[in-house]
Amino acid sequence: MKKQFAVIGLGRFGGSICQSLSEQGMEVLAIDLNEDKVNEFANIATHAVVADTTEENTLKSLGIRNFDHVIVAIGDNIQSSILTTLMLVEAGVKHITVKAQNDYHEKVLNKIGAHKVVHPERDMGIRIAHNIVSKNVLDYLELSDEYSIVELMAGQSVHGKSLIDLNIRAKYGCNIMAIKRDEEINVSPDATQDLRKGDIIIVIGADEDINRMEEDLFDDED
Template sequence: MKKQFAVIGLGRFGGSICQSLVKQGMEVLAIDISEDKINKYANIATHAVIADSTDEDTLKSLGIRNFDHVIVAIGDNIQSSILTTLMLVEQGVRHITVKAQNDYHEKVLNKIGAHKVVHPERDMGVRIAHNIVSKNVLDYLELSDEYSIVELMAGETVNGKSLIDLNIRAKFGCNIMAIKRKEEINVSPTADELIIQGDILIVIGADNDLNRLEQDLFNDED
């Protein structure tokens, strides 16, 4: 069976999630208080309704508790975001993901029972900052306050060297999870695996260790 999703708030973030879920073949209920936004997504989402998500009776009438996953993507109205999340928790929604505007907002959302809180603007800022510092950093994903996964493109510095030559785990405390080469991906590569310029290394580690690794081995000059 297809999973059923509800997306509340159809700004850039919510609208993007709505479109992506539909492309993946999911059933999506799009909810927004704005008629213009609902008209925009009426032919994209499975269903699209104008509704006030802070109204308990409205959410009940939509059968919101029957959805597998509800994403609260309300924009700048923090109060509406919090009230909506509280209503969803009280109605027993199985999985609730909420967009936070700031750290205080996140703390409140966690306290009232949101299952996952995301910071799209902050997370994108982290990714862009790492990409600006080094052209070899392709992507950066925070796992926690201290650990991350990073995609690094191999340059001249590591070209032709094996993993045992680089000794990344011993020198930097990081682990190479996989190596992508064109269309192929090598998960858990062996120590004698040779790195070729242009390879993409997927590395996990503490942020400080990853920063040292980026600077020492993956910061080739233009």
């Protein structure tokens, strides 16, 4: 059976989730207070309705507790976001993901029972900042406050050296998850794997260890 999703708030973030889920063939209920937004997604989502999700009876009439996953993507109205999340928790929705505006908002959402809280703007800002600061960082995914997955571009300083030569795990406590060369991806590469300039190395580890490794091994001079 297809999973059923409900997306509450059809701004840039909620709208992109709604569209992506629909493109993947999922059943999606799109909800917003703004009729124009709802009309915009009428032909994208399975169903699109104008509704005030801070009203308990409205959520009941939508059968919200039957959905596998509800995403609360309400824009600037923090009060509506919190009230909606509280209603969803009380209704017993299996999985609730909520967009937070700031750290205080996140604390409240976690306290009232949101299963996952995301900061799309902050997280994108972090990724862009890492890309700007280092020419070697191609992409960055924060796993927690201290751990990340990073894509690094191999330069001349590691060209021709094997993972044994570099001894990355022992020296830096980081793990090489995969190496991408042209169109080929080698997942969990063998220690004898050599690196070439231009390879994309996907690393997981503590931020401070990844930074140290990048400075030592990947920070080629122009």
